[in-house]
Amino acid sequence: MKYVFSLMLALFFGLSLVARAADHALVIQTDFGTKDGAVAAMKGVAVGVDPRLPIFDLSHENTPYDIWEAAYRLKQTATYWPAGTVFISVVDPGVGTERLSIVLKTKSGHYFVGPDNGTWTLIAEELGIEAVRRIEETTNRRAGSEKSYTFHGRDIYAFTGARLAAGKITYEQVGPLLEAKVVRLPYEKASVKNGVLRGTIPLIDFHYGNVWTNISDALFNELKPKFGDKFSVTIFHDAKKVYHGTMPYAHTFGDVKEGEPLLYLNSLLDVAFALNLGSFSKTHGLSSGNGWSVQVERTK
Known part of the structure; x- marks a missing residue:
């Protein structure tokens, strides 16, 4: 009987791990570089949300402040990830200003977390906009970070993106629904x-x-x-x-x-x-x- 119980327990935990493997991936892009602890701090926040969350890097070597480059890197990458993947993109020269913090859901079922500053221009065109929600910072913000104004990547985006990817919150719990549009960077079409x-x-x-x-x-x-x-x-x-x-x-x-x-x-x-x-x-x-x-x- 003891061995049967052990077998059932092992089977239960095995099935639990399989279920956990279905969690959505979190993919992070920044212009922070990797010479200091900024990226590691963001990942630490995400791991704090769920230690089993699969976290991947898109790039952290983007040209500082270059929103267009960030937009293109997302276009270059996102379609190769499965629906449900959560992307955080933080190339945010306007951090702490009045620009909105949002989560964009595309018609392909991908999620994009970050500032609405033009970063989503090409993704919106490529994958289509299903919905846009403003991040409600009173509930979707790392505890104790209220006095911090210059690291939303860590305090808001990593926290919200990780919770969404791990299933700790639904998309509806991100915040209020906005008009289904984003800030677009102008460029010449081919x-x-x-x-x-x-x-x-x-x-x-x-x-x-x-x-x-x-x-x-x-x-x-x-x-x-x-x-x-x-x-x-x-x-x-x-x-x-x-x-x-x-x-x-x-x-x-x-x-x-x-x-x-x-x-x-x-x-x-x-x-x-x-x-x-x-x-x-x-x-x-x-x-x-x-x-x-x-x-x-x-x-x-």
Whole structure:
């Protein structure tokens, strides 16, 4: 009888662990870096909510104060996580001001926790807005943090995001329902006209120096490209031409000789430019964000 009881107990705890494994993941993005304890403090708050909560890093090496970069990193990442995943994004130059603290629920069933400062621009477009709730800070705030005004990532967002991911609160308990919209950062949408593609450079693939655009493969395919076809690429900064060159459309980097340029579709299936085993951006002094635009057309 003793052994039967032990077996039943082990089975019970085993099933409990399986059930716990269904908890939603918490994914954290900041511009804090990892040289001090800020990120660890946020994770400590989350672990305090539930020690079994699965916590993952998106990035903590974002350019300080660069809300657009944070928005793009979410676009780059979120769709690969299952519905129910809770994302915390803290690139918050307006911390402590009147900007709203919200939790956005997308039509895909993902949750995004943080300041409503433009961070959700691309996610709202990509996944759609199901609902927006303002975080009620009287109930969804780390106890004893009321006098702190400059670390909402720790005191409000990590606490609220962890409680939501762990099932300690429902989405309805986050706070009052707001109008289903978020602050949007302005940017130029990609377009094609008379065989000329136009778009922006939202991000540099900084580790390798590849230049990414917002020109989708669907737009690019309107030019009916074939691998090996040559394309003229012109890049502008504040309407001033800073680069012009011709390059082939390639499957991947090794399709051209070392140091040569290529046009390819990046991991998001957007048009991008690279040098094989080199940095396209550093070689040509290119960057990303406001004021950076690109024009692509077949060579004549």
